Amino acid sequence: MIDTGLAGRVVLVTGGNGGIGAAIVRAFAAQGARVAAHYLDAPGPDGAEPPAGVRWEHVTPGARAAEDLVAGLGGAEAGVVAVGADLAVPDAAPALFDAVEARLGRVAVLVNNAAHCEAPDTIDELTADSLGRHYRVNAIAPALLTAELARRVPDRRGAAEPGCVVNVSTDAARAFPRQIGYGTSKAALEAFTRGAALDLAAAGIRVNAVAPGPVQTGWMTEEVLDHARTLVPMGRVGEPADIADAVVFLASHQARWITGQVLQVAGGHAL
Template sequence: MNNKIAIITGASHPRDIGTAICRKLASKGIDIFFTNWQADNEWINRLQQEIENLGVRCVGMEIDLSPSDAYKVVLDSVELELGTPSILVNNAAHSTRDGYLELDGNTMDAHYAVNMRTTFLLSVEFVRRFKRERANGRIINMTSGQDLGAMPGELAYAATKGAITAFTKSLSAEVAPLGITVNAINPGPTDSTWMTDEIREHLLPNFPMGRIGQPSDVAEVVSFIASDEAAWITGQVIHSEGGFNR
């Protein structure tokens, strides 16, 4: 996968999924452009150096993805710094607790702006700028299994992430003739920045493999979907949950 450029949104913490994806794709020889939000600058610099030590280029960008023009800023920046990307991983997400008693317009809008609008507009602008002669294209969206079970208390998050499934399937049909695949990954509950010991204790019995999913598990699936070997896979939601029982 040498000479390919990947955009990964939402790499803001040493233990998050976006960071694991950056590391994995970099290990495959892919140049990395990642976005972060309110991350520790010292850690960001260390991550960039770690990735560059793998022999690839790496650029990190702090950006709030909620403004309506954020997608253009990201794509303009990656083209200026690295070149035209062939891989887009829409990993960034906004999530707060709500439920029917708390859900209001501001909460809904905040989730929509990041989870839907920026994900969708990044995807279509990526396609519009795509140069097929350089490589096959890959768009990989992250979802959370909203079609598999209820998420009480997270109505805005479930609704906006669930919309990604419909978008993925429809966009995949449109852009297949261009040599671009579009897929989504549902990693199930993953032990990243949001889990506490109490949550781990509650969830562990639901994993028949005896452990909770790790960010590195997600990164392995992303790496495969981004590879040439996955060229025949498109329009799919891949449930990589380790057999998680709801």
């Protein structure tokens, strides 16, 4: 049996209350980690109109979903908690870390999974505001959270594995037509992954990313699913657990000499 070395470690998963994020929370909890599921307490789709330009399938499901997820995993007694924060706020990182560490202890693993996505997002409909919203959550917040992690681990630099970061990108980051703000902000996240990996290597902090292909998190209709399957060489779309398992691997002891990498988890899509 493989020992991932994650038992007892504190993991912060942003956007951890739904879709891929919730699968990541479950996967770390299954390894015996102490997990904080971050959420944005946004309105949900039930009987409400989405904000202008925002698709409901990309709005985080809020506090209730986080609380339900945590309760299903045993709650605080099992070392799993929900913590809210708006990552679009520039000073969110220190407060989020303080809240997690007050309940679980020092964060060892940061998973930057939370994302912002809008429609329309085409080149002829770009605005400074929409670009700003994408970049604040998809690129700036992960950078600030990573910097916060690094500031809090100097006393563990002698440890074998003082900390690590896993960023969640997209396998379309290289070129994402009709999703310009989202795609370019994820490309920036991948560039940050490589730069931060080099900057933090001497401290023993690893920084990697996963790049998911098409994943069914509930938003794909049967028509969309049928089309997506034709684009994936392995013949199926992804499930959240496919991405979660890759994230756990990159955070594990087995990936101890891997840093600065973007791992495509996409069944061959976009190769």
